Amino acid sequence: MTTRFKRLLKKAGHTKDEIFLQDEGLPDQKLNTSLQQNVSLLKGVFQNCSDVIFRSLPVDGEIKLMIIYVNGLIDANGLEEMLLKPLIMAGYNAQVDKSSYFKEIISKQAIAIRDTKLVDHTSRVVEGILHGQIALLAEGESEALLGNMCQFEKRPIGEPGTESVVRGPREGFTESITTNIALIRRRMRSPKLKFEPTTIGKMSQTQLSVAYIEGIVKPEILEEVRKRLKSINTDAILDSGYIEEFIEDSPHSPFPSIQNTERPDVVLSSLLEGRIAIMVDGTPFVLIVPMTLWSAIHAAEDYYEHFIYTSAIRLLRFLLLSVSFLLPSIYVATTTFHPQLIPESLLLTIAAARENVPFPTVVETLLMEVIFEALREAGIRLPKPVGSAVSMVGGLVLGESAVRAGVVSAPTVIVVAFTGIASFSLPRYNLGLAFRLLRFPLLLLAGSLGIYGVGFGVIALLIHLVNLRSFGIPFLAPVAPNLSGTMKDIFIRMPRWKMNERPAFLVSENQTRTPKGQEPYKSQGADNEDVR
Amino acid sequence: MKRLWLILILLLFLTTGCWDRRELNDQALIFAWGMDLNEDGSYHATAQFANPHSLGSSEESTGKASFSVSGDGNSVYEAAKDLQAKVSRAWFAGHRRVILIGEKLAKDGLANILDEYSRNPIVRLRTDILIVKGSSVEDILEVSYPLEQLPANAFFRIHEAADMNPDLTLLHFIMANASDENCPILPVVTVHANPDVGLQLWGTAIFNKDTKLVDYLPLKKGNLAQWIKGQLGSTIGTVKIPSEEGDIVVEINHLSANIQTLIVEKNIQVHVTLGGKGILRESNTHLDLSHSRNVVMVQEYLNEQTATEVKRVVKEIQKLGTDILGVGQSIHRQHPYQWKGLKEEWSQHFQQAKIEIEVKIDLEETGMTGPSLIQKKSEVNS
Numbered sequence: 001m002t003t004r005f006k007r008l009l010k011k012a013g014h015t016k017d018e019i020f021l022q023d024e025g026l027p028d029q030k031l032n033t034s035l036q037q038n039v040s041l042l043k044g045v046f047q048n049c050s051d052v053i054f055r056s057l058p059v060d061g062e063i064k065l066m067i068i069y070v071n072g073l074i075d076a077n078g079l080e081e082m083l084l085k086p087l088i089m090a091g092y093n094a095q096v097d098k099s100s101y102f103k104e105i106i107s108k109q110a111i112a113i114r115d116t117k118l119v120d121h122t123s124r125v126v127e128g129i130l131h132g133q134i135a136l137l138a139e140g141e142s143e144a145l146l147g148n149m150c151q152f153e154k155r156p157i158g159e160p161g162t163e164s165v166v167r168g169p170r171e172g173f174t175e176s177i178t179t180n181i182a183l184i185r186r187r188m189r190s191p192k193l194k195f196e197p198t199t200i201g202k203m204s205q206t207q208l209s210v211a212y213i214e215g216i217v218k219p220e221i222l223e224e225v226r227k228r229l230k231s232i233n234t235d236a237i238l239d240s241g242y243i244e245e246f247i248e249d250s251p252h253s254p255f256p257s258i259q260n261t262e263r264p265d266v267v268l269s270s271l272l273e274g275r276i277a278i279m280v281d282g283t284p285f286v287l288i289v290p291m292t293l294w295s296a297i298h299a300a301e302d303y304y305e306h307f308i309y310t311s312a313i314r315l316l317r318f319l320l321l322s323v324s325f326l327l328p329s330i331y332v333a334t335t336t337f338h339p340q341l342i343p344e345s346l347l348l349t350i351a352a353a354r355e356n357v358p359f360p361t362v363v364e365t366l367l368m369e370v371i372f373e374a375l376r377e378a379g380i381r382l383p384k385p386v387g388s389a390v391s392m393v394g395g396l397v398l399g400e401s402a403v404r405a406g407v408v409s410a411p412t413v414i415v416v417a418f419t420g421i422a423s424f425s426l427p428r429y430n431l432g433l434a435f436r437l438l439r440f441p442l443l444l445l446a447g448s449l450g451i452y453g454v455g456f457g458v459i460a461l462l463i464h465l466v467n468l469r470s471f472g473i474p475f476l477a478p479v480a481p482n483l484s485g486t487m488k489d490i491f492i493r494m495p496r497w498k499m500n501e502r503p504a505f506l507v508s509e510n511q512t513r514t515p516k517g518q519e520p521y522k523s524q525g526a527d528n529e530d531v532r
Numbered sequence: 533m534k535r536l537w538l539i540l541i542l543l544l545f546l547t548t549g550c551w552d553r554r555e556l557n558d559q560a561l562i563f564a565w566g567m568d569l570n571e572d573g574s575y576h577a578t579a580q581f582a583n584p585h586s587l588g589s590s591e592e593s594t595g596k597a598s599f600s601v602s603g604d605g606n607s608v609y610e611a612a613k614d615l616q617a618k619v620s621r622a623w624f625a626g627h628r629r630v631i632l633i634g635e636k637l638a639k640d641g642l643a644n645i646l647d648e649y650s651r652n653p654i655v656r657l658r659t660d661i662l663i664v665k666g667s668s669v670e671d672i673l674e675v676s677y678p679l680e681q682l683p684a685n686a687f688f689r690i691h692e693a694a695d696m697n698p699d700l701t702l703l704h705f706i707m708a709n710a711s712d713e714n715c716p717i718l719p720v721v722t723v724h725a726n727p728d729v730g731l732q733l734w735g736t737a738i739f740n741k742d743t744k745l746v747d748y749l750p751l752k753k754g755n756l757a758q759w760i761k762g763q764l765g766s767t768i769g770t771v772k773i774p775s776e777e778g779d780i781v782v783e784i785n786h787l788s789a790n791i792q793t794l795i796v797e798k799n800i801q802v803h804v805t806l807g808g809k810g811i812l813r814e815s816n817t818h819l820d821l822s823h824s825r826n827v828v829m830v831q832e833y834l835n836e837q838t839a840t841e842v843k844r845v846v847k848e849i850q851k852l853g854t855d856i857l858g859v860g861q862s863i864h865r866q867h868p869y870q871w872k873g874l875k876e877e878w879s880q881h882f883q884q885a886k887i888e889i890e891v892k893i894d895l896e897e898t899g900m901t902g903p904s905l906i907q908k909k910s911e912v913n914s
Contacts, residue, residue, distance in 0.1 A: 336553045339561075340626030340654065347627060348681070351556045352587040360555055450553070 028123040035139040038122075039066050042137075045126055052129065057087060064139040068125075073132035075151035082112040083134065083147070101138050102145045113147035120144070130205070154179065160262035160284070162429060165301040172262045177207050177281035183264040184211065184277075192216075193271070195279075198229060200243070204236035208243070211267070211277040218274060218508045221471050225276050225289060240280040240287050247289075249469050254434040257470035259291040266300050272513070274506035290470035290506070292477055294490050297321060299427035302493055311492035317425060318491060324423035325435045328369060329446035329454045331415045332362045337450030349411070356406040362447025364408050368416040369440065371398060376420070477505050495519075557584070560621040563598065564684030566669030567611075567645055568634030570604060575637075575645070577611035578602040578670045579623065580684050587681060597681045600673045608648040626654045630687045631661040631702070633718070634669045638737065638745035646743070650706060660688050660698035660719075661705060663737040665748065667723045675723060675730035683730075690733050691719055694751075695765035696758065704763070705739075712875055713860030715740055717757070720748060738854050741879075746852050753845045760804055760842070760857045762789045769810070769893070771834045776913075778816025780830055784808040784893055791862040795870050800885040802859055806842065810834065810895040815904055818913045822902025826913075831895040839891040846887050853879040859887070 031038050039054065046052040051072065057065035065087065069079070087105075102118060105111055113134070119125060120143045125135050132150030157179065160172030173180045181195055196210040208229065212222055228247040237243060240260060249257045261267060262284050267277045270288045278287040297317040302310045334341045335350060342350065357364060375394035379387050399417075402408045419439070426432040438461065445453035468475035478486040486503045488494040497518040501511050566578035578600050586595045603615030616623060631649065633642065649655060664672050677686035691698035701719065708716035716739045724732040736754025738746045749757060758764040764787050771780040788807040793800065810831070812821065819826045849856060860878050864871040874881050903912040 335556055339556060339559070339624060340656075344563075344627050344629070344685075347556075347561070348582060348584070348587050351561065351582070351584040354556045355584045357557065360553075447553070 028121060031120050031122060031125070031137075031142050031144060033140050033142050035064065035066060035137055035141075038137050038144075041122055042068060042125065042135075045122070046129075057084075062139075066137040068129055068135040068137070069149075070129060070132060073152050074134055074149045078113075078149050078151070079134065082149075083136075086111045101141055102136070102143060111147070113149060115148035117146050118143045119146055127205075157183070163261060163263050163266070163300055163427065165299070165304070168301050168304040169263070169265050171264060173264065173284035173286060175282050175284060177209060177279055180264070180279055180284070180286065181209060181211075184267055187264060187268050188213075188271075196226075200229065200232050200234070201237040202233075202235050204238070206237040207281040208237075209279040211271060211279060213271050213274075215510045216272065216274045216502065216507055217276060218506065221274075221290065221473075221506075222276060224471050225278070229278070237280060237282075239283045240278065240285045243278060243280055244287055249471065253464065253468060254437050255293070255465070255468060255475065256430040256434065257289075257291055257468060257475065259288040259295055259428065260285045260430065261288060262286070263300055269300075269303065273502055274508070290473040291475075292470065292473065293431070293465065293475050294479070296426055296428045296431040297491075298489075307493050307495045314492060317427070320422040320425045321435065324419055324426070324432070325439050325442070326454070326458070327419050327422070328365050328415055328439060329442045329457070330451075331412070332365050332443060333446040333450045333454050336361050336447065341451075350409070353409040353411050357409045358407070360447070361412070362443065364412050365416065366440070366443060366447075368408055368412055369419075369443070372416050372420050373436075473505060478503065554622065554624075558621055559624040560619050562623050562625045562628045563682050564630040564632065564673060564687065565625070565628050566600075566632040566634070566664070566673050567608065567637055568669045569637040569640055574604050574606050575608060575611045576602060576604055576634075576670070577608065577615055578673050579612075579615055579619075580673045580682070581619070581623070582682055596676070598683060600670065602670055608645050624654070625652070626656065628655065629659055629698075630684050631659055632664050632669050632672060632687070632721075633661065634664055635666070635745070638663050638718075638739075640744070642739070642743040646706065646709075649702060657703055658699040659702040660691055661702045662687060662691070663718050663720045663745065665720045665722045665734055665737075672721070672723055672731070677730050678728060686731050687721060690721070690731060694733055694755075695767075697763065697765075700763075708856075709739075709741075709743055711861070713855060713864055713878065714858060715854040715856045716743065717754075717856045719754075738849070738852060738856055740852075740854050746854055749845070749848070753848070756842050756845045757849060757856055759787050759806060760789050760791070760846075762787075762858075768813070769834055769838050771830055771837055773817055773819070773830065773833055776817035776819060779814075780812065780817060780819075780834075781814040782810040782830075782834055782893070782895065783813050784810050791857075791859060793859070793863045793866050795863070795867055800863065800874075800881060802862070802885050802887040804842075804846075804857075804887060804889050806838070806889065806891045806893075808893045810893045810897075812895060812898040815898075818903070818907055818911050820903040820912050821898040827895055827898060831893065834895065835891040835893055838893065839889045842889045842891065843887075846889065850883050850885070850887070853883045855879070855882045859885060 029041075043054065051070050053067075053069055053071050055067040055069075056063045057067065059065065067079075067083065119128065125144045125146070128146040129135050132148070132152065133146045134149050136145040136147065138145075154176045155174050157171050157174055159170045163172075164170075171183060173183065185193065190213075192214045194212055194214055196212075198208045198210065199205055200208055210222075210225060210229065225247075229243070232243070232246045234242070234246070244256070244258045244260070245251065247258070259270075261270075267286050267288065271277060275288050275290065278289070280287070297314050302314065335354075339347055354361070359367065371394075375390060375398075378390045378394075382390055399413055403410045403413055423432050423436050426435075442454065442457040445457045447453075449456065466474070466476055466480050474481060477483060479490060483505055485501075486505065488499050489503075493499075497514060497520075500514050500516050502513050504511065561582045561584075562579045563582055564580040566580075568576045568578075570576050579602075580598050580600045582598055583596060586597050601615055601618045603611045603613070603618065605611035605614050612623075633645075637645070649659065649661075650657060673683070675683060677683045680686045680689065688698050691701075696719070698719075705716045705718060708714040718737045718739065720734040720737045722732050722734045724730055733751060735748055735750040736757065737748055740746050755764055755767050759767060766783065766785045766787065769782045769784055771782060773780065786807075786809045790805040790807070792803040792805070794803070795801075812827075812830070815821060819830070821827055821830070846857065855878065859882060860871075860874075863874065
């Protein structure tokens, strides 16, 4: 906000908050007994809201009942069956005896709506209506009946698009937080699993849920999460990304300090390690804190496939992580500064390929990297049918023809292509983004200072990484600081019967996860001798 | 202030003057280097450059893969600068693996040219340095070799295929030259009469302590000398069995050498034990080699005949007074106090030393057949 604007505001006699809170200016007064007055008050609030339906129920030719709801947020069939029909059957006989009409129909169970409540403030009525409840107003009543009939169109549960597996559960989160909570609860039938609801967003009133397992989670981290969530003050939350930016530890770092996932099983396994999940209504992406760098090389499937294979794949991912970050820089540094480091026959091949290329290697590599990023971006944004055309143009026309025309050399294309493939192979998209971005400054360093520059860049990166924290947990834990005994699930994965304890740096007391001595054969003892 | 620092750091990257960035297509890659002596005593340097246009996989490649350029000067670097005047790109010697020395320069002494090869940081110390016998260095660098894209690699690979360590030639030469005990040796190449093949590893050149070429040893004899030095990987031995007509050829691997010295009243006695593991590769005799007594017999003859052969070579070397065998080194290690007295006149002492050779080769394999399959059954001697 510019100072000039601030000054204008001051002149107008507004503080920042007042401007902000103007949207909140709902009439907050008690309902009175006149239906007419109540309805006109609410109609004033919902002026021009064509989706808010006011439906009157005439009784004996006189309008004595009014049903108000948001079209599309409630169960239309249920409205007919469970509210309208019973109401018509019961008839309206207000204040026949002392008890109010609403209390009567509730006590008689005249209407079959779950979760009903009586409110007497207009603001509560408005809030209820906007949350998908049905408001029932009656002549002569100073209270309104709110009934929960919330039902809206939602995407069915599908396979998560960003984290697909060959083996393992295929359910992914949807946009509905109720569904998402159910997906988690279904896998964890323990009262220790808690979901703490909050609402954030002055206008959007987005529901959030902080999930954790009592007894495993560290109370300090949980308290920190609550504190940070409480301090968010904004108008609307449309995705968990909004939350992430408000609560992350180092907002200026390219590295994310909060993990996101679409998979219930990933959320649960994180909860079991003492992490905390922040679920946001309206997005399938659930946030998990604290995050460490090593999650970049951990995929959900790692825990479902055999541990030897998984360990090998993790080492490969670690190699690919380094490749995606370092390969172009090392290529540029060695070919332009230190050709003596390249084996002789490889050097001859590169030299022969470079012979007609008009650009310096660093410019050539940068050019190809930018083209590659452009292709990738175009591939994501374009509608699917056009996407294949992009890959055709990119792969064939640019790659093949550029080399043939002598604009770029074939080794550069190979280096850039391998880098691209390597960066695709990281399971965490947001961490991959950080490395993808950082390879450009590193490339410039390599092009200006050679291997020295690459070393300089890598050291600077390492200094940055060891200084990062995610909710108080070092980003490189448990490797740096080195917490021995918790390394069974970092670079390799030990078999499940060997991973006896939860990561100590994340967990409060409940350390043991799998009691020792469950190795197959060994634990089953001598009885099985014959079976073998 | 923070912003000023940032700008200063960014400006640093624009200071192009101090960069050593050099694109591959701005460099001429040297793969072989030749030094010889002109009539007037100045140096004649020849460099073999790779021609990148004709390298690589594409079918467009034309012309020879390499070309040579020469220059003259009173020192190595002066000759190199003279050479640079004829090359359009700055030359890069980081991949130079072969240095060829002309016979004339070798006889004049290498002391003055070796310094540059170890001082320049860009130059590899792991270089193969060879003596060119019977032709000029310039000519041998023009010879093309069919198997290698770059003829420079042929020198290196031929040397390597002979089971020697071409990487260490220069290093060994410098180390031997700097020591009190040893005399350096270098491998020798010549131009082969067959124009298709072009090159041939000829043998070994023996240098004295003044880095001057003294004499040559042909390939087989040179190999035996290197065996004693412990720098040979494998060799072959031919055995004549007195009772049989043909020969038996044995490949000897895992060569080892042990030199024991004894000084008795100024008389130096040296006992050299040569070991190895033999694999019988060829038998043109009637012997049935599936019988162990025949194998033992072959082994005994092999050891005996190899020892005689080695002794002859050692005599030859002793006559020259150049200790290329490492005898002096062994004496220095085994009798450090006596060595002080021998050091000054080591050349003469070496000539008079009594060197005994013992060969202990274990014949371990005789191949797939016992008697030669070519022989009729009646002819086989079991």
